[in-house]
Amino acid sequence: MQPDCELMIGEVAALTGLPSKTIRYYEESGIIESARRNDNRYRTYSQADVQTLRFVAHARSLGFSLKDVGELLSLYRDRKRASxxxxxxxxxxxxxxxxxxxxxxxxxxxxxxxxxxxxxxxxxxxxxxxxxxxxxxxxxx
Amino acid sequence: MQPDCELMIGEVAALTGLPSKTIRYYEESGIIESARRNDNRYRTYSQADVQTLRFVAHARSLGFSLKDVGELLSLYRDRKRASxxxxxxxxxxxxxxxxxxxxxxxxxxxxxxxxxxxxxxxxxxxxxxxxxxxxxxxxxx
DNA sequence: CTTGACCTTCCAGTTACTGGAAACCCCATC
DNA sequence: GATGGGGTTTCCAGTAACTGGAAGGTCAAG
Missing domain, CATH: 1.20.5 (Single alpha-helices involved in coiled-coils or other helix-helix interfaces)
Structure with missing residues (x-):
C-alpha cells in the first residue's frame, strides 16, 4: 500500500469496520473533519484519516459518547496533553x-x-x- | 377518595409518579387508550386508569420496552392468559x-x-x- | 449501450420521552 | 372588569447515534 494512496469511502469502511454511512455521519456531525473530494466529488481519505477513524471506532466500542470521542480526539492530537x-x-x-x-x-x-x-x-x-x-x-x- | 371520582392528569401524575407529558405520550403512542374528556376537554381518569398506569410505570422501571409493555398489558387484562x-x-x-x-x-x-x-x-x-x-x-x- | 457497483445528497424512521410556545379554563383577588 | 396564577390543551422540535431508502451521478466491463 503506497503511503499516500487516496482511498474511497468504501475502502475506508472495509479498513475500519465502520459502515460508509456512519463515516459520512461522523463527518456531518463534526466528529471528524470534512473529507477532501476528488474530481467526481467522491470523498477521499488518507491513511491518517483511516487511523483517526480507527481511533473513533475503538472509542465508540468502549462506549464513549460521540461528544467524549470528540474530546478524546483532540487530546489524541495534542502532543502536549496532560494524561x-x-x-x-x-x-x-x-x-x-x-x-x-x-x-x-x-x-x-x-x-x-x-x-x-x-x-x-x-x-x-x-x-x-x-x-x-x-x-x-x-x-x- | 370516592370510588368513581374523576382525576385530572396532574393528579394522576402525582399518583403514579409519571409526568403528565409521559401519560399523554403513552396515550398518543397507543400504549393506553384515549382518556375520556370532561366539558373543558381535559382528560379525566378513573382509579382503574391509575392502576393501569402504575402497571405501565412498573414494567417500564424493569426495563421492558413500550412494545413489551403493550403485550404485558394485554396479558394483564386477559383473565385467561397462560402464564x-x-x-x-x-x-x-x-x-x-x-x-x-x-x-x-x-x-x-x-x-x-x-x-x-x-x-x-x-x-x-x-x-x-x-x-x-x-x-x-x-x-x- | 447497458449493466453493475460504486458514490452522492436528502429525507425519514428509530426509542421514549422532554422542553417550549401559544392558547384556553377556572378561580381568586384588586 | 381586569389581572394573575395554576392548571390544561395542542403542536413542534430536539435528544443519541445511527440506519434505510430513494433518486441520481460516475466509472469500467462486456
Whole structure:
C-alpha cells in the first residue's frame, strides 16, 4: 500500500469496520473533519484519516459518547496533553458505566426472580403480572 | 377518595409518579387508550386508569420496552392468559438484559484497567490514548 | 449501450420521552 | 372588569447515534 494512496469511502469502511454511512455521519456531525473530494466529488481519505477513524471506532466500542470521542480526539492530537485530562474522561465514563450496569443488574435480578417463580404453564396465575400490578419500586434518579 | 371520582392528569401524575407529558405520550403512542374528556376537554381518569398506569410505570422501571409493555398489558387484562406467555416475554427480556450487562461489563473492565494504568499527571504519556490508537477490539454483532 | 457497483445528497424512521410556545379554563383577588 | 396564577390543551422540535431508502451521478466491463 503506497503511503499516500487516496482511498474511497468504501475502502475506508472495509479498513475500519465502520459502515460508509456512519463515516459520512461522523463527518456531518463534526466528529471528524470534512473529507477532501476528488474530481467526481467522491470523498477521499488518507491513511491518517483511516487511523483517526480507527481511533473513533475503538472509542465508540468502549462506549464513549460521540461528544467524549470528540474530546478524546483532540487530546489524541495534542502532543502536549496532560494524561490526567484523558484519565478524567475515562473515570467519568467508568462511573457512568457502573451506574448503568447497576441499574440493569437490579432489573435483571428482579426479572430473574419473577421468572423463576412463574410456573410458565397454561394457567393464568403469574407472579410476574402480580408484581407489575403492585406498586412500582422507587426508582432513584 | 370516592370510588368513581374523576382525576385530572396532574393528579394522576402525582399518583403514579409519571409526568403528565409521559401519560399523554403513552396515550398518543397507543400504549393506553384515549382518556375520556370532561366539558373543558381535559382528560379525566378513573382509579382503574391509575392502576393501569402504575402497571405501565412498573414494567417500564424493569426495563421492558413500550412494545413489551403493550403485550404485558394485554396479558394483564386477559383473565385467561397462560402464564407461559408472560414468562416467555420476561425471559426474552432477561436475555436482553444479560447481553447488555455483559457488553457494558466488558467495556467497564477495559476502561477500569486503562484508567488504573494511566498516571493521570501533567505528562502526555497515556495508556488510554495508546489503546484507542491501536486496533479496535472485535465487536460482536 | 447497458449493466453493475460504486458514490452522492436528502429525507425519514428509530426509542421514549422532554422542553417550549401559544392558547384556553377556572378561580381568586384588586 | 381586569389581572394573575395554576392548571390544561395542542403542536413542534430536539435528544443519541445511527440506519434505510430513494433518486441520481460516475466509472469500467462486456
Amino acid at each position: 490526567k485530562d484523558v484519565r478524567r474522561l475515562a473515570l467519568a465514563h467508568l462511573a457512568d458505566l457502573d451506574r448503568r450496569i447497576a441499574d440493569l443488574q437490579a432489573m435483571r435480578n428482579t426479572i430473574a426472580d419473577l421468572a423463576q417463580r412463574c410456573h410458565g404453564d397454561d394457567r393464568p396465575e403469574c407472579p410476574i403480572i402480580e408484581e407489575l400490578e403492585g406498586a412500582p419500586n422507587r426508582r432513584k434518579r | 407461559k406467555d408472560v414468562r416467555r416475554l420476561a425471559l426474552a427480556h432477561l436475555a436482553d438484559l444479560d447481553r447488555r450487562i455483559a457488553d457494558l461489563q466488558a467495556m467497564r473492565n477495559t476502561i477500569a484497567d486503562l484508567a488504573q494504568r494511566c498516571h493521570g499527571d501533567d505528562r502526555p504519556e497515556c495508556p488510554i490514548i495508546e489503546e484507542l490508537e491501536g486496533a479496535p477490539n472485535r465487536r460482536k454483532r
